[in-house]
Amino acid sequence: MTEKALPSTKGGDGKVTPAISKREIARAAMLAALAAPDIAPLSVLAQRLSRFDPPHADDLLLAAIARLRLNDAPGARQLLDEALALTPRHAMAAKTLARLGCWEPSVLEALAWHAEADAEAVELLRLYAQASGRPIAFIARRTIQCAVPPGGGHLALEWVGHVLVQRQVPPAAAASVVELQLPDALRGAVDPEVYLDGVPVAAPALRGAWLYPPRLVAIVERDEGGDLLVRARDTACPDRPLALLLTDDGQIRAEPVLTPLAGSVGEELSRLEPEKLSLSGIGIPGLLFALTREPLSLPQPVGLPAVLSPTVDVIVPVYGDLEATRVCFDRLLSCDPGVPMRIIAIDDRGPDPIIAQLLDRLALEGRITLHRNPTNLGFVRSVNIGMAMAGGARDVVLLNADTVVVPGWLRRLQVAAQQAPDIGTVTPWSNDATICSYPRANAATPLAEVDVPALSALAGHVLDGQAIDIPTAVGFCMYIRRDCLAQTGWFDAATFGAGYGEENDFCQRASRLGWRHRMALDLYVGHVGGGSFGPAKQARVDQALRLLARLYPDYEPTVHGFIERDPLAVHRRALDRARLFSDMVQRPFMIVCAKLGGGTERFIQDRIAVRSRESADGVLLLRPDRMEGKPRRLILELPDRPELGNLFYDTLTELDLLWSDLARLGVREMELHHPFHLTADCLTGLAARIPYRVHLHDYSWICPRITLTNGDDRYCGEPTDIRACEQCVAAHGDVLQTGMSVAAWRAVTRPVLEQAQQVDCATQEAAGRLLRYAPAARLCVTPLQETVAPSSFVTPPRQAGENLRIVVPGAIGPPKGFQILLDCARDAAARVLPLRFIVLGYSLDDDALIETGAAMVTGRYEEAEFPGLLSEITPHAAFVPSVWPETWCYALSHVLAAGLPTAVFDIGAQAERLRAQGRGMLLPLSLPASGVNDALLAFLSRS
Numbered sequence: 001m002t003e004k005a006l007p008s009t010k011g012g013d014g015k016v017t018p019a020i021s022k023r024e025i026a027r028a029a030m031l032a033a034l035a036a037p038d039i040a041p042l043s044v045l046a047q048r049l050s051r052f053d054p055p056h057a058d059d060l061l062l063a064a065i066a067r068l069r070l071n072d073a074p075g076a077r078q079l080l081d082e083a084l085a086l087t088p089r090h091a092m093a094a095k096t097l098a099r100l101g102c103w104e105p106s107v108l109e110a111l112a113w114h115a116e117a118d119a120e121a122v123e124l125l126r127l128y129a130q131a132s133g134r135p136i137a138f139i140a141r142r143t144i145q146c147a148v149p150p151g152g153g154h155l156a157l158e159w160v161g162h163v164l165v166q167r168q169v170p171p172a173a174a175a176s177v178v179e180l181q182l183p184d185a186l187r188g189a190v191d192p193e194v195y196l197d198g199v200p201v202a203a204p205a206l207r208g209a210w211l212y213p214p215r216l217v218a219i220v221e222r223d224e225g226g227d228l229l230v231r232a233r234d235t236a237c238p239d240r241p242l243a244l245l246l247t248d249d250g251q252i253r254a255e256p257v258l259t260p261l262a263g264s265v266g267e268e269l270s271r272l273e274p275e276k277l278s279l280s281g282i283g284i285p286g287l288l289f290a291l292t293r294e295p296l297s298l299p300q301p302v303g304l305p306a307v308l309s310p311t312v313d314v315i316v317p318v319y320g321d322l323e324a325t326r327v328c329f330d331r332l333l334s335c336d337p338g339v340p341m342r343i344i345a346i347d348d349r350g351p352d353p354i355i356a357q358l359l360d361r362l363a364l365e366g367r368i369t370l371h372r373n374p375t376n377l378g379f380v381r382s383v384n385i386g387m388a389m390a391g392g393a394r395d396v397v398l399l400n401a402d403t404v405v406v407p408g409w410l411r412r413l414q415v416a417a418q419q420a421p422d423i424g425t426v427t428p429w430s431n432d433a434t435i436c437s438y439p440r441a442n443a444a445t446p447l448a449e450v451d452v453p454a455l456s457a458l459a460g461h462v463l464d465g466q467a468i469d470i471p472t473a474v475g476f477c478m479y480i481r482r483d484c485l486a487q488t489g490w491f492d493a494a495t496f497g498a499g500y501g502e503e504n505d506f507c508q509r510a511s512r513l514g515w516r517h518r519m520a521l522d523l524y525v526g527h528v529g530g531g532s533f534g535p536a537k538q539a540r541v542d543q544a545l546r547l548l549a550r551l552y553p554d555y556e557p558t559v560h561g562f563i564e565r566d567p568l569a570v571h572r573r574a575l576d577r578a579r580l581f582s583d584m585v586q587r588p589f590m591i592v593c594a595k596l597g598g599g600t601e602r603f604i605q606d607r608i609a610v611r612s613r614e615s616a617d618g619v620l621l622l623r624p625d626r627m628e629g630k631p632r633r634l635i636l637e638l639p640d641r642p643e644l645g646n647l648f649y650d651t652l653t654e655l656d657l658l659w660s661d662l663a664r665l666g667v668r669e670m671e672l673h674h675p676f677h678l679t680a681d682c683l684t685g686l687a688a689r690i691p692y693r694v695h696l697h698d699y700s701w702i703c704p705r706i707t708l709t710n711g712d713d714r715y716c717g718e719p720t721d722i723r724a725c726e727q728c729v730a731a732h733g734d735v736l737q738t739g740m741s742v743a744a745w746r747a748v749t750r751p752v753l754e755q756a757q758q759v760d761c762a763t764q765e766a767a768g769r770l771l772r773y774a775p776a777a778r779l780c781v782t783p784l785q786e787t788v789a790p791s792s793f794v795t796p797p798r799q800a801g802e803n804l805r806i807v808v809p810g811a812i813g814p815p816k817g818f819q820i821l822l823d824c825a826r827d828a829a830a831r832v833l834p835l836r837f838i839v840l841g842y843s844l845d846d847d848a849l850i851e852t853g854a855a856m857v858t859g860r861y862e863e864a865e866f867p868g869l870l871s872e873i874t875p876h877a878a879f880v881p882s883v884w885p886e887t888w889c890y891a892l893s894h895v896l897a898a899g900l901p902t903a904v905f906d907i908g909a910q911a912e913r914l915r916a917q918g919r920g921m922l923l924p925l926s927l928p929a930s931g932v933n934d935a936l937l938a939f940l941s942r943s
Helices: 022-035 042-050 057-069 073-086 091-099 105-114 119-132 322-334 353-364 379-389 409-417 452-462 482-488 502-512 534-551 555-565 569-582 598-614 655-664 680-689 722-732 742-754 764-771 818-830 846-851 863-873 890-897 908-917 929-942
Strands: 136-140 143-148 153-159 162-169 176-180 193-196 202-205 216-222 228-234 242-248 251-254 275-277 285-289 312-318 341-347 369-372 396-399 423-429 467-469 477-480 516-524 589-592 619-625 633-637 648-650 669-672 692-695 759-761 779-781 804-812 835-843 855-857 877-880 902-905 921-923
Touching: 022 042, 022 057, 042 057, 042 073, 057 073, 057 091, 073 091, 073 105, 091 105, 091 119, 105 119, 105 136, 105 202, 119 136, 119 143, 119 176, 143 153, 143 193, 153 176, 162 176, 216 285, 228 242, 228 285, 312 322, 312 379, 312 409, 322 341, 322 353, 341 353, 341 379, 353 369, 369 379, 379 396, 379 502, 409 423, 409 477, 409 516, 423 452, 423 482, 423 502, 452 516, 452 569, 477 482, 482 502, 502 516, 502 534, 534 555, 589 598, 598 619, 598 890, 633 655, 648 655, 655 680, 669 680, 680 742, 722 742, 759 764, 764 779, 764 908, 804 818, 804 863, 804 890, 804 929, 818 835, 818 846, 818 855, 818 929, 835 846, 835 863, 835 929, 846 855, 877 890, 877 929, 890 902, 890 908, 902 908, 902 929, 908 921, 921 929
Parallel strands: 136 202, 312 341, 312 396, 341 369, 423 516, 589 619, 589 669, 669 692, 692 759, 759 779, 804 835, 804 877, 835 855, 877 902, 902 921
Antiparallel strands: 136 143, 143 176, 153 162, 153 193, 216 228, 228 275, 242 251, 242 285, 396 477, 423 477, 467 516, 619 633, 633 648
């Protein structure tokens, strides 16, 4: 009978009813007849369905069922054989034949193929082993399984003669199904074989490619009637059947199986024929992949229970790091969370079997709910499985297995989440939580360096009940309200399955739906950080950032804007201040100086060391600081408490708070080392409140260009007419960034210098120069105590025809004589002089020096490296080309300690020190490069 369609019809409402085929009419009649008590029509209907051209396996199956109702088993079997011949993997045909005791190879092959997603097929294969006494191997739930006859035996999984897994199966009254877990490293890479007592086991559908870890994807839509249209595939094994679970508020209502159609494997997922799932009678629908229990994202709207549960589900994906995992669960189970909770552990089948044993024990004791993935699925899929297990009535917390919680932790998160109806997520402080980190801002602190319970108690006291908006949650400890989760959907495992970025993607989707993300400021949770991913962490982070930038172009600017504004700074400071004042330690001595590096910073560190040896009282450092585009601020540092790194004070609005804090700390003695970044109010305010001394490091107190140099970076000569100074600063720049005229700046600094208890200068030359600007200052010439160790370096003799190696120590910028050095190198190259300049350090432009062919640069070095580097260079002499009146010069100290013949310009401390030693060569400051080179050659020939 050839299939034909009845014509379309138009109803009274003008709608066209689609054509219905004769085959569809016959199928409908058969289904109605099978449900009716009268079996008389079944024979005719069976004949009709079995004779359609072309034949269809489903029609033959229905006809076979009708024959069985008529007690015609042979007729039914013939029809089922024909159905299986038409469609070799027809599940119902194979299962019905098996129920009839027909165990032909085609039946066994079809059952083995469906065993992956069909528990009934697995049971029928067990019954085959029971009835036949022969084993059969197959793949179910991504593992190799074997139906073993009642007699048992030695079961082995082998590959090219290597035994991978073996099990001794004891005799039993009935056949059993035994799992043989292939090592993860071999999944999909080998085609293993199964042996029972050394005899190969039949395995009609066992292929290594079917053992790849699942990678499940789906598209779920709704039709006009509200039912679900599902397209799903396991991209790891796209030709395998796929079982789903349709749930209602977590309860399984149906278990549909999606079987790929022949030829559909290569098609795009969106082009597949969808499976229709009715939602009739289902209030809170959910859809899971049966293999992994991963949830599928359903189209909105998704219902919520009328009343949400007060219990919070805490989801802990577990993979590696036994010790961190043990500590995490110990704290979770020993700390009262403050609200009811259920712990859901997702074992992602990591490499350490002891972790699995730990989780099994906790689950057996009833302390956790445990789900074990069929294979390693990754962090994001594990999180989704846990959130789906939580059901539709509970808020959830995603908690890394390397975290450390404290008593009351969950209550504080929940309180913060319930402060407003549009709050979707909440994150606490942590030692390693990117934007939510403390004590370091936006940077990790090792967990071993923080006292988590103490910090959380402090946050709970100082910042009780406080929370602020943040651009994204941080996934190490992330509270998600159930209504936010229901509306936003699951984490995007297809895009962020490797881990990192998944919570940011979720938060971006939630934000676009109107949800806010908050940080609970009164809670601190410890975090080991990076434990699950190890060295691969940075690569995953970089990949995630690229994906986020593509999906949400405004994400990164938003986060950077948050970091730039840093609304958490005031709260980090509040915690630092509480810790600072809790120890009641008085700190009477304070040093004031910006972080300038070089000799000034070395002197500061030496002063701290000396003071610490002389007194048990702690030292304070006040660091003036200015970030581009932001107001100036003052940073209070405690060298013995480096963890307190957030004591920042805005110079425009928070000076009164700083004065108060300094008074509480008992500061009564101060050293002013440099005015850089100090506003006039700060400088005069400090000078008016605390007795002080001044240490002279350069001429910033009188010259906004700091070094008394002009636009050519040469010593200006200190004109007596201040108008020349004003013109110089206006034309060449206010390096000190005073924001005021030279006259106004000197009007601020002169009384500070003259009212100091003492102004220390390292040389007489520097003291005399400063006295011209602050005649009433109490100047004290105190040469610096050299801490440069005596050198064993011996200046090498010059060999015949050898170039003279001239070492130039330090960081050679413009005031340090970069231009004259470059000119000297160019002149030496142009005149083919036997001079080679070696910068032991770095310069303003290393490449320009090197390109001359008469200079080399070693690069930056630590001070302790200087003697060794000098020994490698083996210079014949040293040249310190500073063109400003230095106040000391540590680089000069090094070469003098080495006993090197040294040349300097006749200016400043460098000249005074060479005169005091009675050796070396003083060069006129106006001498050109050619004259310098000639003088060096003459000097060294005499030496």
